[in-house]
Amino acid sequence: MPDNLGEPLPHPILHNRSFQDETILPSSHKKNTTGIAQNFPAYIEESNLELKPIASHGSALQTKIEEGSESDEDQDILLSSGKQSAQRDPLLSDTNTHSPHMKRVTRSTASRSNSRPKDISLSTGEANGHANGDMNTSVEMRRKRLSVDSPTQTAMLMDRDSFSLDDQPPPTPRTPGQVNTSFSDLPRQDKRNFLLLVLLYFLQGIPMGLAMGSVPFLLKKYFSYGQIGIFSLASYPYSLKLLWSPIVDAIWSKRFGRRKSWITPIQTISGFAMIYLGGRIDELMEKASANDGAGVWGFTGWWFLLVLLCATQDIAVDGWAISLLSIQNISYASTAQTVGLTAGSFLSHTVFLAFQAPDFANRWFRTKEIDEGVVTLGGYMTFWGWAYLIVTFAMAVLKKEQRDKTTETIMDVYKSMWEILKLPNILTIIIIHLISKIGFVTNDAVTNLKLLDKGFGEANLALVILIDFPFEISLGYYAGKWSTEYTPLRVWCWAFVARLAAAVFAQGTIMLYPDGADGPPTWFMLTVIIEHVYSTFMNTVMFVAASAFHARIADPAIGGTYMTLLATVSNLGGTFPRFFILKLVDFFTVANCTPPTDLTAFKASHPDAVPITSPFNCAIEADKQHCIKGGGTCAVQRDGYYWTNVICVILGALTFWMYIQKNAMRLQRLPLRAWRLTSSEGQGGS
DSSP: OOSSTTSOOOOOOOOOOOOTTOOOOOGGGOOSOHHHHHHHHHHHHHHTEEEOOOOOOSSOOEEEOOOSOOOTTGGGTTGGGTHHHHHHOHHHHHTTSSOOOEEEOOOOHHHHHTOOOSOOEEEOSSGGGOOOSOOOSOOOOOOOOOOOSOHHHHHHHHTSTTOOSSSOOOOOOOOOOOOOOOGGGSOHHHHHHHHHHHHHHHHHHHHHHIIIIIHHHHHTTTOOHHHHHHHGGGGHHHHSGGGTHHHHHHOOBTTTBTTHHHHHHHHHHHHHHHHHHHTTHHHHHHHHHHHHHTTHHHHHHHHHHHHHHHHHHHHHHHHHHHHHSOGGGTHHHHHHHHHHHHHHHHIIIIIHHHHHOHHHHHHHTOSSOOSSOSSOHHHHHHHHHHHHHHHHHHHHHHOOOOOOOOOOOHHHHHHHHHHHHHSHHHHHHHHHHHHHTGGGHHHHHHHHHHHHHHTOOHHHHHHHHHHHHHHHHHHHHHHHHHHHHHOHHHHHHHHHHHHHHHHHHHHHHHHTOOTTOSSOOHHHHHHHHHHHHHHHHHHHHHHHHHHHHHHHHOOGGGHHHHHHHHHHHHHHHHHHHHHHHHHHHHHHOEEEEEOOSOHHHHHHHOTTSOOOOSOEEOOSHHHHHHHHHTTOEEEEEEOHHHHHHHHHHHHHHHHIIIIIHHHHHHHHHSOGGGGSSOOOTTOOOO
């Protein structure tokens, strides 16, 4: 039995004895042998004879019989083909001048009746069926098996008029080979497209960095952790974009381009929205902080709309990234996303936070102190709103998109998305993404806010994040290369363990904060810088590795939907727990407000203030501010941050070693066809 279909199975069934004085004539020179040859197959069939060769002569002329079954009656195929075979094959017409050696084989009538050939074709070694002029009577049969799942399917395929076993099988999709190519070695077209993707992701990161970074810090002086958790809902559109991604994939202008049809108008609306909010942001923040933060829901709604626009743009850019870069360099799509989003969000989260802090500006840029930073939130948003409009206009005019002949309707895309969700491997990776970030979500959401609570100061925190910025950009590039060299999910698992350690390191850093110090000492500043660089680097490695894996397995036919589905569940795993984590911090925190010791002196020094006369719980930010304004002291007996972080790290470690690691490694080893909606019969990609 051959190991594969390409290996011949030698099985000669008719071969004449050769004589030196024998002349083999073609069929056109037959004399009295025709009648014998015509009756010869019938005689063989009646006698239950099987003919076997005993010699070869000259170069091979092969009669190749291919069939779709593995019957034990393979030896009867040519013999049972009747007179038609004799009339068609000139060798059979001339091979009876001398009797061949024959071997009688006993067979049942039922066996003989099932040994009919499925198809017969001649292989002469030359094109178009012509012989090479060096003919002999050597015949050889090759057996070829089709990869089918049932006899019914086999019969249906063979009944088609176009059925032939001579054709080559269709090309099998192969998993793209990992290519470790430096940026300087990329083709020129890939370089330009890579830079375009970086720019688009950068613009997307500007409002995202404000919504998920700077604005919560600016609100910390007014809101409790639970109220900041409400504002975190503004980032949910980025994690729920899967719901409308089929619309982005299915509705577009053929004249303008499949992806530009969405990127251009969405970025235009985003630009005008940022200009509008930039002129009114101070007023909106004052309303949000009024009545102990009662206006937080209205303020959250404006940012929800802005993030919704960014999420829609991200759907189109993700789909475009798959077709812009060549397949061997597709991992650079995740690198572009990482570098662009990181640069945009860090610019809005770090550079802006530093330059808007009055303490930072007074320390480094001024000789006379002023109670405002170098930039304001309103001015920053207005500037980038105009930048959005300029870049969008240039892209619409200068960048030509390749024509896309996709004709899927919205329902087709939703059906495709449903089919993707039904893939067993997709369900596994969804579960992994949804539970994988529980272990370090407390570190991501609360650690920096806790530093502000301890008295670290906005200026110092901005300086730490600013120092981290160049590390984040440069190390993000190398994280992409490591994902190519060591396989994405393997790198992802390494970073997972390191990120759990980073969460423990962060808690230890908070516990080391020197109480009563007038500002953080130098050694503590260095400790915070090391902790922050280490934590954000592990975060970046996990993000890059996951994005590289998504780009590798995504089906280009529905690239936008496929990539968006995977990115959505990945983002959702880190977004949806934040609301509950921030609520838990308030829930576990125990703090009591102690009234002032000398009420008379306090009333004299603060005639407009209402003094605190009895103790109460000041765990919530509004109660804490009320305690301080009334001359009291809010002392924390139990910090909910520590309890919440320990619980999350333990849960993260258990889920990783019990489920995540082994399933992630299994998914990494799967062939590309395991991630496709359909696979051709007999595929064997690797």
